Amino acid sequence: MGSVFRTEAASAPERATRLRETIEPLVAIQRRFSRTVPVSQEIDAGLPYRGLPLGCIHEVRSSGLACGIAFAAMLAARISSPGGQIVYVASDRTLYPLGLLAYGVQPERLIHVVVRRPLDLAWATLEALRCPQVDAVLAVVKIADLTLCRRFQLAAESHGATGFLLTDVVSRATTPVASVITRWQVFPIPAPPESTFEEPCWEIELSYCRGGRPGRWNAAWRNGRLEPLASKPVRRAGLLHPNTLAG
Amino acid sequence: MRQRFLCLFFPRLGIDRLERQNPQRRSSAFAVVREERNHLYIAAVNDPAKDAGIRPGARLADARTLLPILDIVLDDPEADEQLKQSLVEWCDRYSPLAAHDGPDGIVLDITGCAHLFGGEAALLEKIQTLLREMKFHVRGAIADTVGAAWALARFSKQGVVTREELTNALDPLPVKALRIACETAARLDQVGLTAIGHLRRISRDSLAARHGPGVLLRLDQVLGLAEEPITPYRAPAPYRAGRTFAEPIGTAAAIERTVLDLLRKLCTRLEKEHRGARLFNLDCYRVDGSVVRRQVRTSKPGRSVTHLMRLFSERTSSFDVGFGIEIMVLSAADIGTSAPVQMTLPHCGDSIEKDTSLDELLDRLGSRLGFDRVCRFQIRESLLPESSTEFVPVTNALPSSACWPENRVRPVRLIEPPAPIEIAEIIPGKSPVQIRIGRQLHRIVRAEGPERLTPEWWRDRPSRWKTRDYYRIENQRGARFWIFRETTWSGERWFLHGHLP
Known part of the structure; x- marks a missing residue:
């Protein structure tokens, strides 16, 4: 960007062309991520797209997957097209649909796919992302390389489904840096004394965002939306909550 | 339409099976023996044994006097049956209607099939040549009825017999060729009716009166005057x-x-x-x-x-x-x-198609992973959390009109089976103060409960679980768990059933 201002000697039309060249990719990015869903008022303000962009791949990290599934399910439930399905791909049958009701996911929309091998997981996720009648794909991944993430991204872009890669920090699931559009980390935090168990409190960290800045918010899930909590800093020991390691 | 049947007769299937397993047996005399009333009888013999004068039906002891080095194998009807099943499946390539015909035969309904293989004679020649190359002893015949083809394959040298030649071909055959009981055949022989032609010439009434209706029925079936359906080994796909x-x-x-x-x-x-x-x-x-x-x-x-x-x-x-x-x-x-659906209107130039992409996705997932692995959820009327929802394969999923229960605090994943945990510190009757999951000790700062869930005693097989008291607890770091207490006569046990988000 600096080059535009450094070349003082250039004529006005040249400068205009260069400016246009600089702006066009930015506009293209904006257009590419024009379809969004709101996360919450505060978080949307921190995102460059004014919401979570659809038709791309997001990663949600959590410990033990519980908060990650809840967060992704909440976002997937907001992507609603008539008859649109939510596909959950995992290697086990532990998902409990009654727990997802609180996050707005109707179990009729859910398709649960059980895979045995990582190869099948990648294949099933790609197939689901390419289906126009699928709104969102939640995939529990153990390991994903840059090529695979790129293929997920291309599949999602081509047909408009949104992919959520759910990774578990306890089992050290990894995805490469900058392979996804946004990377979230969701961890539970102690609730204020007046709240009940129906209102989980999370620390939501946006650790990577393409074209945006990272951020961190404390929020409670209340009445079907994320409400901000007084963001008193929570002392955490590194990335992992040692005390949430269980099961 | 006139039907045509092809009968294959395997005179010594058991011997063929053993010789195919071990080709060296072909050069030395051996016999298949059958145990009957504590005696061993010869059931079938191979060529060298036959040359030595051993005949099926003889006692093994008598055969051993003729040929002391006779090798024997006990008969195995199940293996023979299996071999014949695979032979029937092999024959399936010539006609979809292939059926077993007794322990030693196969019958094919080749009506309208023969021309695909160059005519009936060529078809019969081809089948026999291929089977003989596979080292089977086989004889086949083609005729208008199952009975005639059966008789010709076993008692005649003729292969293909047309409708006009049928009576001429059948007349010299012995009455045994009618598929009648041995005693009846012997009785007919005694009165001088030794060939099928003899039976055809006497009046039907007296034949039925003297020798029973069975003989008449068999005669009619051979000549095509009575129907005889065959039972294909598998239902033909329409x-x-x-x-x-x-x-x-x-x-x-x-x-x-x-x-x-x-x-x-x-x-x-x-x-x-x-x-x-x-x-x-x-x-x-x-x-x-x-x-x-x-x-x-x-x-x-x-x-x-x-x-x-x-x-x-x-x-x-x-x-x-x-x-x-x-x-x-x-x-x-x-x-x-599957009724066709009209999506486009004429003369409008539109090209809308019904969106079947979801069905196609499910088919692709199902055919690669197996349809039991592509599921939808259905609710079941049960109070126990783990049995209140059910994984139903998408092929069997009903259109859902289920009424899902109102929002209760539930984990998004269940730990199945519930993991036993230790309670480090507890006030009796209350929720625990400290719990130990694995090696981790958690100090509980908040708790909600109990929520009592009872198993269904009216089910056929009572659950091994007892009444459960569920608690929602939170540790000092904010992690939330869903645990329950199970009280039995010997005390109480605690389990972790899921992580609350």
């Missing part, structure tokens, strides 16, 4: 298309091309009849005699050629063609109605 190749094919492109042609043929017919199929079977008959089968299942009755072709190409990519495939047969089963 929707079926096949192709025989002049030269065996082996390349993936050729196989794909053939599958596409067969699918087009079958799907055009299905579309005309407003039907669809859930199951497509592809049978490929290889040159070496084995059959490669591929199966494609769909979640709804379907007939879309492009979609089915895609499913098949995933299944045929790992295909061992051996030395080549000579016949390919595609059949559709599990037929359901």
Whole structure:
């Protein structure tokens, strides 16, 4: 960007062309991520797209997957097209649909796919992302390389489904840096004394965002939306909550 | 339409089976023996033993006096049965209606099939040559009725017998060829009625009166005056298309091309009849005699050629063609109605198509992973959390009208089976103050409960679980758990059933 201002000697039309060249990719990015869903008022303000962009791949990290599934399910439930399905791909049958009701996911929309091998997981996720009648794909991944993430991204872009890669920090699931559009980390935090168990409190960290800045918010899930909590800093020991390691 | 039947007779199937297993047996005398009333009898013999004068039906002790070095093998009817089953399946390539015919025979309904193989004589010659190359002793015959073909295969040297020649061919055969009981045949022999021709010449009334209606029925069946249906070893697929190749094919492109042609043929017919199929079977008959089968299942009755072709190409990519495939047969089963839907209006130039992408996705997932792995959720009336929802394969999923229970605090994943945990500190009757999960000690700062859930005592098999008291607890770091206490006569136990988000 600096080059535009450094070349003082250039004529006005040249400068205009260069400016246009600089702006066009930015506009293209904006257009590419024009379809969004709101996360919450505060978080949307921190995102460059004014919401979570659809038709791309997001990663949600959590410990033990519980908060990650809840967060992704909440976002997937907001992507609603008539008859649109939510596909959950995992290697086990532990998902409990009654727990997802609180996050707005109707179990009729859910398709649960059980895979045995990582190869099948990648294949099933790609197939689901390419289906126009699928709104969102939640995939529990153990390991994903840059090529695979790129293929997920291309599949999602081509047909408009949104992919959520759910990774578990306890089992050290990894995805490469900058392979996804946004990377979230969701961890539970102690609730204020007046709240009940129906209102989980999370620390939501946006650790990577393409074209945006990272951020961190404390929020409670209340009445079907994320409400901000007084963001008193929570002392955490590194990335992992040692005390949430269980099961 | 006049029917034509082909009968194959295997005079010594047990011997053939053993000789095929161990070719060295062919050169030394051996016999298959059968145990009957604590004696061993000769059931069948091979050629060297036959040359030594041993006949089936003799006692083993008598045979051993003739030939002390006689090798014996105990008979195994099950193995013979299995061998014959695979022979019937092998014959399936010539006619879809292949049936077992007693312990030593096979019958094929070749009505309208023979011209595909160059006529009846050529067909019979081909089958016999191939089976003899596979080292089977076999004799076959073709006639208008099952009975006539059966008799000719066993008691005559003639192969193909036309309708006009039938009576002439049958007349000299012994009465045993009528498939009647041995005693009846012996009685007929005693009165001088030794050939079928003799029976034909005496009046039907006296034949029935003197020798029972069974003989008359058998005679009518042989001559085609009475019906005799056969029972094919498998129900013929009503929707079926096949192709025989002049030269065996082996390349993936050729196989794909053939599958596409067969699918087009079958799907055009299905579309005309407003039907669809859930199951497509592809049978490929290889040159070496084995059959490669591929199966494609769909979640709804379907007939879309492009979609089915895609499913098949995933299944045929790992295909061992051996030395080549000579016949390919595609059949559709599990037929359901599938009415065509009009999406476009005439003269409007629109090209809207019904969106079937979800069904196609489910079919692709199901055919690769198995349909039991692609599920939807259905609610069940149960109080226990783990049995209140059910994984139902998408093929069986009902259109959901379920009323899901109101929002209760539940984990998003269940730990199955519930993991036992230790309670480090507890005030009796209250929620725990400290719990230990694995090696981790958690100090509990908040708790909600108990929520009491009782198992269903009215179920057939009472659950091994007792009444449970569920608690929602939170540790000092904010992690939330869903635990329960189970009280039994010996005390109480605690389990972790899930992590709350």
